[in-house]
Amino acid sequence: MIKLLAIDLDGTLLNKGKYISQRNIDAIQAAKQNGIEVVIATGRANFDAQNIIKDIALDPWIIGTNGATIHTPSGELFHSAPLEKSMALSMLQVFEEQQLYYEAFIDNQICAPQYGRKLLFKEMEGLIKTKPDLDIDLLRLEVEIQFGQSAFLFIPSYHVMKDTNSDIYNILAYSFDEDKLKKGWSRFVDLPDVTIVQSGVHNFHLQHTQASKGNALKRLAKELHIDVAECAAVGDNYNDMSMLEIAGLSAAMGNADQEIKDACDFVTKSNNEDGVAYFIESFLIEINKK
Incomplete structure (x- = not known):
């Protein structure tokens, strides 16, 4: 019996335009009507996730910043696992x-360098020159969505964060230059108490080893007196793997890599084909048969 459903946002609940379809909304409401606790589990900050779902009658728990934070339905911080400040x-x-x-996720803001916008568009143009068959409009949309997150703040330097009391929960590195991204990744692979995960082709996240969607899901399930075997989870990328591996029922999106699909119990349709709704509808049919 499924009692909790954890849903990723980007590449999962959100389509390419970063919208939630009506069919997905209807399926989520159907899950709630069947007594299922619906949880958002995302790499985005809590406040950004809240902004995305504000028009849906949901009020969920939110596992944010890849599991570094858990917020209650009322928006209060329930748990966090930030990076060690000096290391961050x-x-x-x-x-x-x-x-x-980069983007540094702190309490109420996402901090990014002032050079960031110009840099990413320059890298994007360089990528297009080497791979002219790429969808230029889709790449531009990707960048615009990146900068369209809530509470976004461009800063002159990371030095401004030295004087704040805010924890740094997660750091996102983002680049269209594959070699630069790999070089950046290699600088941090051996750091203690740090995990590196990907949520897309052009990024990686740095976070505390205790910060994962899987650990957050276990903590939240315990708080809600739900066994993880009674949890379902759906996602599309490698930052979702920790929760997909522990959930009693797991689904990979049709747009996920094969490795993620192979790790799951169920492969649903893509995020542009209402894959979340298809998954929910499938297991609700089984529940209602009993």
């Missing part, structure tokens, strides 16, 4: 030295 600042220093775009 040294990471940001490396990114600035390498001219690698």
Whole structure:
């Protein structure tokens, strides 16, 4: 019996235009009507996720920043696993030295370098020159969506975060330059208490080893007195794997890599084909048969 459903946002609940379809909304409401606790589990910050779902009558728990935070339905911070502050600042220093775009997720803002917008568009143009068959409009939309997140703040340098009391929950590195991205990744692979995960082709996240969607799901299930075997989860990328692996019922989106599909119990349709709704409808049919 499914009692909790954890849903990723980007590439899962959101379509390519970053919208939630009416069919997905209807399926989520049907899950709630069947007594299922619906949880959002995303790499986005809590406040950004809240902005995306504000027009849906949902009020869910939100596992944010890849599991580094858990917020209650009322928006209060229930749990967090931030990066160690001095280590996080040294990471940001490396990114600035390498001219690698980053986003630092703190309490109420996403901090990004002032050079970021110009840099990403320059890298995008370079990528298009080497791969002219790429969909230019889709790449431009990708960048615009990146900068369209809630509470976005461009900063002159990471130094401004030294004087704040805010925790740094997650650092996202983003680049259209594959070599630069790999070089950035290689700088942090051996750091203690740090995990690196991907949520897309052009990025990676740095977070505390205790910060994962899987750990957050286990913590939340325990708080709600639900066994993880009674949890379902659906996602599309490698930052979803930890929750997909522990959930009693797991679904990979049709747009997921084969490795993710192979790790799941069920492969649903893509995010542009209402894959979340298709998954929910499938297991609700089984529930209602009993």
